Amino acid sequence: MRALVQRVPEAEAWLDKVIVRLRPTLNFLYAMRRRIGTGAIAVFSIWFFVHVMFGANGMVVYRQKKAEYQNLQKEIGGLQQDNQRFTQQINGLENDPKAIEKEAREQLHYVRPGEVIYVSPAPLPPRASTDSKSAKK
Numbered sequence: 001m002r003a004l005v006q007r008v009p010e011a012e013a014w015l016d017k018v019i020v021r022l023r024p025t026l027n028f029l030y031a032m033r034r035r036i037g038t039g040a041i042a043v044f045s046i047w048f049f050v051h052v053m054f055g056a057n058g059m060v061v062y063r064q065k066k067a068e069y070q071n072l073q074k075e076i077g078g079l080q081q082d083n084q085r086f087t088q089q090i091n092g093l094e095n096d097p098k099a100i101e102k103e104a105r106e107q108l109h110y111v112r113p114g115e116v117i118y119v120s121p122a123p124l125p126p127r128a129s130t131d132s133k134s135a136k137k
Contacts, residue, residue, distance in 0.1 A: 092099035104110040
């Protein structure tokens with residue numbers, strides 16, 4: 001403990017030297033405190049703006065997600081309409097004899113006794129161009 005007490009004046013002298021060296025810098029910083037504060041606020045404001053606009057949950061991402069949500073809502077609406085249409089078609093095929101007959105005639109080519117079905121021939125494949133023959137002459 002005595003050794004520490006004896007070294008106190010040396011520590012005080014060292015601290016006085018440090019303070020004398022730092023005093024001009026500290027006085028300069030104290031005089032510039034408003035400019036430093038204004039600069040810090042400006043840097044923080046710019047960083048905050050960039051974060052809000054382009055960050056992981058920023059406005060750019062928000063608008064993309066909103067557009068995606070609207071597209072998905074439209075898709076869901078279309079799928080629900082298709083589902084309702086198919087449900088009505090199923091109910092018609094289960095309960096309506098006219099719907100059953102219509103499907104049988106269209107898909108299976110069924111006919112009633114005495115009816116005749118006319119089938120047109122398949123279209124011919126396109127021929128090779130005659131322009132190539134005339135160009136050779």
